[in-house]
Amino acid sequence: MVSTNSKNNKYVATKDIPNDGIVSKQVKGMSVTKVNTFKEPPDARSGGGTFRKGELKGIIRINPKRCVGCDTCTKVCPSNAIAGELGVTHRIELDRCINCGQCLINCPFGAIEQMSFVDEVLSKLNDKNKTVVAIIAPAVRVALAEEFGYPPGTLTVNRMYRALKEAGFKIYDNNFAADQTILEEGTELIARIAYWLFGLKELEIEVWGTKAKFNLEHFEHKPLPQFTSCCPAWIRYVELYYPRLIPHLSSCKSPQQMAGATAKTYGALKVWNVKPENVYTVGIMPCTAKIFEASRPEMCNAWKWLKENGHIPENTPKFPDVDAVLTTRDLAELFRRLKINPVMGDDEEVRRPQEDFEYYSGGATIFGTSGGVMEAAIRTAYCVLAGKEPESWDFVEVRGYTKGVVKATIPIPLSSEFRKLTGADVFDLKVCVVNGIKNHIDAVVEDAIAGRSEFHFIEVMCCPGGCVNGGGQPVNPMGTSWIDPILPLPLKA
Amino acid sequence: MSEKKMYVEKPASVIISRRTFLKIVGIGIAALAIGTYKLTDIIAQRNKYIKIRQAGQYKDDQIVRNQIAPASHLNRMIPKFYREFGEQPLSEITEELLHTHYEPRIKTFPLEV
Numbered sequence: 001m002v003s004t005n006s007k008n009n010k011y012v013a014t015k016d017i018p019n020d021g022i023v024s025k026q027v028k029g030m031s032v033t034k035v036n037t038f039k040e041p042p043d044a045r046s047g048g049g050t051f052r053k054g055e056l057k058g059i060i061r062i063n064p065k066r067c068v069g070c071d072t073c074t075k076v077c078p079s080n081a082i083a084g085e086l087g088v089t090h091r092i093e094l095d096r097c098i099n100c101g102q103c104l105i106n107c108p109f110g111a112i113e114q115m116s117f118v119d120e121v122l123s124k125l126n127d128k129n130k131t132v133v134a135i136i137a138p139a140v141r142v143a144l145a146e147e148f149g150y151p152p153g154t155l156t157v158n159r160m161y162r163a164l165k166e167a168g169f170k171i172y173d174n175n176f177a178a179d180q181t182i183l184e185e186g187t188e189l190i191a192r193i194a195y196w197l198f199g200l201k202e203l204e205i206e207v208w209g210t211k212a213k214f215n216l217e218h219f220e221h222k223p224l225p226q227f228t229s230c231c232p233a234w235i236r237y238v239e240l241y242y243p244r245l246i247p248h249l250s251s252c253k254s255p256q257q258m259a260g261a262t263a264k265t266y267g268a269l270k271v272w273n274v275k276p277e278n279v280y281t282v283g284i285m286p287c288t289a290k291i292f293e294a295s296r297p298e299m300c301n302a303w304k305w306l307k308e309n310g311h312i313p314e315n316t317p318k319f320p321d322v323d324a325v326l327t328t329r330d331l332a333e334l335f336r337r338l339k340i341n342p343v344m345g346d347d348e349e350v351r352r353p354q355e356d357f358e359y360y361s362g363g364a365t366i367f368g369t370s371g372g373v374m375e376a377a378i379r380t381a382y383c384v385l386a387g388k389e390p391e392s393w394d395f396v397e398v399r400g401y402t403k404g405v406v407k408a409t410i411p412i413p414l415s416s417e418f419r420k421l422t423g424a425d426v427f428d429l430k431v432c433v434v435n436g437i438k439n440h441i442d443a444v445v446e447d448a449i450a451g452r453s454e455f456h457f458i459e460v461m462c463c464p465g466g467c468v469n470g471g472g473q474p475v476n477p478m479g480t481s482w483i484d485p486i487l488p489l490p491l492k493a
Numbered sequence: 494m495s496e497k498k499m500y501v502e503k504p505a506s507v508i509i510s511r512r513t514f515l516k517i518v519g520i521g522i523a524a525l526a527i528g529t530y531k532l533t534d535i536i537a538q539r540n541k542y543i544k545i546r547q548a549g550q551y552k553d554d555q556i557v558r559n560q561i562a563p564a565s566h567l568n569r570m571i572p573k574f575y576r577e578f579g580e581q582p583l584s585e586i587t588e589e590l591l592h593t594h595y596e597p598r599i600k601t602f603p604l605e606v
């Protein structure tokens with residue numbers, strides 16, 4: 001049955017993947033464009049330019065043999081990192097590049113390639129001593145099915161978990177880490193507001209029945225507005241182009257890095273009961289910048305903490321919090337090589353989490369779309385500040401969809417405790433969501449640096465639409481990838 | 494009085510007159526230009542699949558909201574994590590493991606966008 005599609009679909013190898021009887025849901029002609037990959041070159045971590053030693057350089061490259069110089073990549077690049085005039089073979093200036101991968105998914109000629117770690121992950125899956133943990137980002141679950149001939153937006157959660165377990169992974173849903181992020185980043189936001197707007201030096205918040213005390217003195221160096229720090233391309237953009245904004249960035253790691261550090265400490269010691277040094281964490285991300293983020297040299301806090309607390313020997317060689325990152329496309333490639341079908345069965349409406357790290361909230365899963373981090377933070381901050389649940393969990397006014405910049409004011413009725421502290425009945429939370437940094441970010445950032453910004457919290461996603469349109473996602477035929485096949489003759493720069 | 498000038502078609506243009514030729518070329522160029530313009534429009538607005546994926550994300554929100562939790566602090570594994578390990582948000586241990594710092598990439602002056 002699948003064979004009717006196989007002509008159009010370059011990927012589904014009919015005889016390899018078992019037929020599950022729900023082929024009717026596959027859409028004829030729905031095939032994604034192949035993105036070429038390459039292995040890590042030996043000198044990729046040598047540093048230099050705007051890269052520190054150990055950081056992966058050149059995660060994305062343009063294949064000069066296939067580039068026709070059409071300038072599509074130049075138009076979508078948020079950091080002007082692409083050199084080359086119209087009609088001339090283009091080249092990425094790595095020192096300016098933020099690894100977002102927008103050029104890659106928009107290239108109509110499939111000329112842009114990505115560094116891939118599929119082989120490395122496969123070898124670790126075969127190693128019986130290793131506990132290989134899959135950290136699955138929210139946006140992967142709405143796009144993975146596209147690689148197997150299904151339309152965009154097809155949910156694969158239960159089915160993907162099953163396929164990952166069959167491949168030998170333990171699950172640490174990145175959505176659980178997104179919930180951790182909201183707790184940390186939301187508390188940080190409330191602390192900044194308490195210090196800067198209400199002039200408090202100390203704050204007491206009731207969390208799960210116990211009082212938590214916060215000393216606010218060190219927020220002197222953390223001004224408002226607070227910017228989100230979940231997007232690694234945005235972080236590198238700030239470090240390269242707006243270093244003066246750094247105090248405004250939330251100090252929270254991205255969910256992927258929180259997941260890696262938690263998996264190797266709490267996960268290894270209290271949940272799975274395995275040796276922490278044998279835990280191998282794999283980020284499965286819709287993103288190419290995450291590959292870079294995992295290689296940042298300071299991201300080895302689990303190793304440091306485990307050593308300081310005597311859980312691993314003093315002489316253990318340094319290991320990162322996240323060992324490898326696969327993009328959504330890479331995960332599909334891994335499943336294809338293992339002959340596993342992650343879109344088998346049709347039981348997505350009912351959730352029965354089996355392990356700790358499979359539990360996630362609705363706020364966490366919308367991290368993958370523009371405005372999602374903001375909405376999740378508002379849902380929790382509302383409950384903390386108001387002392388009750390909001391009438392509706394949908395804060396539609398902050399959703400980015402396809403708008404470039406969204407501004408909103410959320411009135412939060414304060415609980416009696418906060419009323420006493422602040423002397424106000426209602427707090428107007430002013431928020432801004434930047435959906436795609438190209439053309440949209442500069443005014444917002446310059447206002448914040450100059451101290452003119454009216455906002456308290458600003459979410460920034462590098463890719464238009466959010467992570468669902470990230471540089472690691474399947475290249476969809478509704479994009480520009482259909483242009484190359486319809487040309488009668490090959491184009492060449 | 495000067496002689497009135499007259500324009501006479503040369504014999505070579507009997508099949509397609511000069512004017513007809515110009516008309517054909519003109520219409521052709523106009524069609525090509527509008528077509529290319531439309532094409533760049535289509536390329537610039539190709540966000541249909543983004544919207545569908547976003548809808549998938551909000552659908553997951555609806556499913557999870559009723560069956561597990563609508564907001565992060567209501568996820569019951571989160572208090573478990575803090576009770577057994579993290580103590581509380583912004584505690585010493587979560588500051589060490591879940592927080593980080595950032596450095597300017599270029600010490601002298603930032604790159605111009």
